């Protein structure tokens with residue numbers, strides 16, 4: 001059920017607490033762009049790091065690249081983007097406002113009631129010029145997807161590291177799409193980040209690889225804290241699939257504005273490498289060492305939009321409840337992606353012995369993870385609420401019992417849990433263990 005109110009609350013909290021800001025805001029903004037603030041950038045990095053760890057670093061069959069955003073335009077001719085990466089566009093004859101033809105009632109303009117002209121195809125790639133000339137020979141595009149940089153480096157990776165099939169190349173980076181109608185906060189952007197894998201297989205092994213990636217994508221959803229009942233597989237029917245794809249699954253998520261695409265998993269056959277072999281004139285065949293058979297590998301492509309993943313995380317984590325007769329808002333982030341892992345606080349900031357002990361505790365916990373915040377501002381309840389709102393899983397308070405006022409509690413501190421507000425009394429090494437376990 002779409003929940004407009006929830007969307008507004010998420011956008012407002014994201015701005016208020018420094019997760020996501022509108023792009024170029026002091027100049028009135030730029031549609032389809034958003035900037036990540038101090039907490040948002042850490043959340044984004046945590047998600048990307050987890051993805052790299054799961055899909056690149058912990059596997060022997062995966063390699064990374066970081067390709068240039070600007071690429072020889074021939075790559076986008078070969079991939080079909082120059083010809084076909086387009087959306088249908090209509091313009092109102094009266095007010096000249098432009099709309100995506102598949103998102104508007106074509107009988108009349110929603111803004112002024114005027115008539116529309118013919119539907120035209122609008123290419124979504126951003127075009128610019130490399131060098132001091134601006135003729136057709138110097139045209140370059142901001143890449144519309146990161147995959148191009150992976151295919152262009154397939155031969156380099158094979159020649160330098162000699163991987164055996166099946167193997168994959170992973171990349172995280174920016175991509176650009178000149179959307180006619182950017183919308184829904186960080187869901188549909190003109191500048192976005194992608195996490196993509198091209199997994200190269202012998203054609204006889206595509207089904208097994210596809211199934212393994214399907215499962216791996218669900219594991220990633222679980223790892224970043226998306227509830228399994230909010231992630232849905234949509235088997236894309238033949239008629240809607242790209243002509244070269246033999247099977248595609250859209251992973252959809254229940255956003256506050258409805259069920260929409262989150263990630264994609266596609267079996268792309270040998271379409272890409274074959275197109276780049278033809279386009280470049282360079283042989284992109286792979287030779288099997290044992291059978292000596294030469295062929296163009298087939299590709300399984302799991303593709304993840306970073307920004308819409310972050311939106312799914314924010315939407316899943318957003319909670320309101322009543323605590324101490326007050327309404328509180330908190331973000332129930334999975335500890336491993338939470339931007340701040342714990343906050344350490346002296347009960348009173350004007351008692352030097354409490355402050356000194358709290359500093360010592362913080363330093364100790366920072367051996368587990370560097371993202372341990374400090375807050376000695378205002379009363380303790382307010383400090384907890386501030387951390388709840390940014391999704392900090394643990395708050396640790398140092399009080400007079402820590403210093404030995406109650407002898408049997410000496411060197412213990414209060415650990416307060418974000419989701420329940422429950423508190424327990426533990427030693428610092430015990431707390432270090434709790435944090436370590438939670439973020440593993």
Ligand SMILES: [Zn+2]
Pocket residue numbers: 092093094095096097109110111112113114
């Ligand atoms: Zn109009």
